[in-house]
Amino acid sequence: MISVVIIGGGNVAYHLINVFLNTKKITIKQIYNRDIQKIKHFKNKTSITSNIESLVNADIYIIAVSDDAISTVSSKILNKNALIVHTSGSVAMQNLKTIGRKGVFYPLQSFSKHKPVDFKDVPFCLEAEQQTDLDLLKQLATSISPKVYDINSEQRRQLHVAAVFVNNFVNHMYKIGYDLCKDYNVPFDVLVPLIRETSKKVVSLTPDEAQTGPAKRNDVKTIKNHLDLLTEKQQEIYNLITKSIQNG
Amino acid sequence: MISVVIIGGGNVAYHLINVFLNTKKITIKQIYNRDIQKIKHFKNKTSITSNIESLVNADIYIIAVSDDAISTVSSKILNKNALIVHTSGSVAMQNLKTIGRKGVFYPLQSFSKHKPVDFKDVPFCLEAEQQTDLDLLKQLATSISPKVYDINSEQRRQLHVAAVFVNNFVNHMYKIGYDLCKDYNVPFDVLVPLIRETSKKVVSLTPDEAQTGPAKRNDVKTIKNHLDLLTEKQQEIYNLITKSIQNG
Numbered sequence: 001m002i003s004v005v006i007i008g009g010g011n012v013a014y015h016l017i018n019v020f021l022n023t024k025k026i027t028i029k030q031i032y033n034r035d036i037q038k039i040k041h042f043k044n045k046t047s048i049t050s051n052i053e054s055l056v057n058a059d060i061y062i063i064a065v066s067d068d069a070i071s072t073v074s075s076k077i078l079n080k081n082a083l084i085v086h087t088s089g090s091v092a093m094q095n096l097k098t099i100g101r102k103g104v105f106y107p108l109q110s111f112s113k114h115k116p117v118d119f120k121d122v123p124f125c126l127e128a129e130q131q132t133d134l135d136l137l138k139q140l141a142t143s144i145s146p147k148v149y150d151i152n153s154e155q156r157r158q159l160h161v162a163a164v165f166v167n168n169f170v171n172h173m174y175k176i177g178y179d180l181c182k183d184y185n186v187p188f189d190v191l192v193p194l195i196r197e198t199s200k201k202v203v204s205l206t207p208d209e210a211q212t213g214p215a216k217r218n219d220v221k222t223i224k225n226h227l228d229l230l231t232e233k234q235q236e237i238y239n240l241i242t243k244s245i246q247n248g
Numbered sequence: 249m250i251s252v253v254i255i256g257g258g259n260v261a262y263h264l265i266n267v268f269l270n271t272k273k274i275t276i277k278q279i280y281n282r283d284i285q286k287i288k289h290f291k292n293k294t295s296i297t298s299n300i301e302s303l304v305n306a307d308i309y310i311i312a313v314s315d316d317a318i319s320t321v322s323s324k325i326l327n328k329n330a331l332i333v334h335t336s337g338s339v340a341m342q343n344l345k346t347i348g349r350k351g352v353f354y355p356l357q358s359f360s361k362h363k364p365v366d367f368k369d370v371p372f373c374l375e376a377e378q379q380t381d382l383d384l385l386k387q388l389a390t391s392i393s394p395k396v397y398d399i400n401s402e403q404r405r406q407l408h409v410a411a412v413f414v415n416n417f418v419n420h421m422y423k424i425g426y427d428l429c430k431d432y433n434v435p436f437d438v439l440v441p442l443i444r445e446t447s448k449k450v451v452s453l454t455p456d457e458a459q460t461g462p463a464k465r466n467d468v469k470t471i472k473n474h475l476d477l478l479t480e481k482q483q484e485i486y487n488l489i490t491k492s493i494q495n496g
Binding site for chain 1 (some may be wrong): 315316389418428432439444447460484
C-alpha cells in the first residue's frame, strides 16, 4: 500500500484523486489546496486541508499546482522522510525546493475538468534522484497505467515542446480547416474521418513516410489554387509549412 | 443494379474497384488504364482494357486519374447516355469535357496502396448537374458508405484546402514532434495517446473550445523556454502559429 498526499485543486489533481480513490494499492491520506472550496467535494472520501503546515505523513507528496507555484509550495513540505514529486512537463526536478527526496510524476495527456480520463491510456514520465524512489514511482504509476517511461528532466523539457506541436498546433490546423469549411457552409464532420486516419497513420508509419499532398509532391498548380482561397494570415502559414515540408 | 466502368489504375481506382467487386448492387463492367500492367490482377474479375476507344456501355463512368489528365480522358468517353464523374477534390465538375452528363464522386480520405480501406468511414462528396444524376450517385455511394454529402464545386475546392491543413500540415506537426523526440532518444510512442486525444476532441468540441497550451494562455515564460530548444526553422513555425492562435 502506498500512501499519498495530493497538493492542488486543478485538473491534474482532480483526475489523479479520482483514479487513486478507486485504486486498491493506493491510499490518499490527505488533499491540500489553498482554496478549500475547490476540494471540498472530496471531504467525505479523505482528509482535506487548506493549511499547508498541517500536512499529515505519507510516502509520496504529489504537487499538482501551476508551474510557477511548484518551488514555493515544495519548500513548505517539511517531511524529511518523504518523496516529493511534481506533475509538470516543463519544470526541472531540481526546481523542487524540498528537504525531502525529489522526483517527477508527469502524466503526458491533455486533461479537461469535465471529461473523464482513461488512465490506462495516459503515459507517465517518471524521474527521481534515487533508483529506489524511481521504483516507488513506477509502482504508483503502474497501478493506474501500463504506459510508464523513465524520462529525465532534459528529455521531459523536449517532450513538452513536442507536445505543443502535436497537440496545440495540430488543433490550430483543425481550427483553420474549421474556419475554411464554415465560410462555405460545409459541415466540419466531412473532415473528421480524414483527421482520424491521419492521427492513426503515425502509429504504423513515421510522419515522413506518411506525408502526402501538394507540398510533398511539389504540385505548384494546386498550391497556387489553394493560396488563392486563403486569407493573408492563412497564406503565411500555408507557405511556411509547405516550405518546411519541402525542405524535409 | 448500377453498372460502372472504372477509368484509372492508381490508389483511388484500386480501392473503389475492390469495394465495388464486393458490393451486390454494383457491377463493374470494365476497367480501363493506359498501362494495362497496373490493372491486370483484376482480369479474372471483370473485363480490362488499355484501349479507351473500346469502352463498353455502363450507367456511370468513374474517372479516377490524376487531376491533370481528367479533361483529356473525359473527352474520349463517347457514350452520350452515360453519367461521367471524376473523383478529385480539386477539379471543378465543369472540367469534365464530355458529351455525356457530368458529376463528381469524391471520396474524402487519404488512400495508401497497401492499406485496406474501410469505406464505411469514407465521406463521399457528390455533385451533379441534374437531380436524377445526384440521386443515382447517392445510390452508388450509400451502397458502400453511410457518409454521403451534397457538395458543390466551390465547397469542394474549399474542402480540399481544408484537408491539406488537417492532414498534410497536421502530419508535419507530428514530424517536428518526432524530430524533437529523436534528438533526445525519447520514444515517439509517449506522444501517441496525446495525438489520439487531440484528434478525438474535435468531434465533441470546436477547435476553439478545445485549444489549450502556452500560446492560448499567453504564457510568455514557457514560450521563451520552448523557443530556446528549437532550431531556427522550427522557431519560425512556432512563432507564427503561436501568433495565429493568439489572434484567434
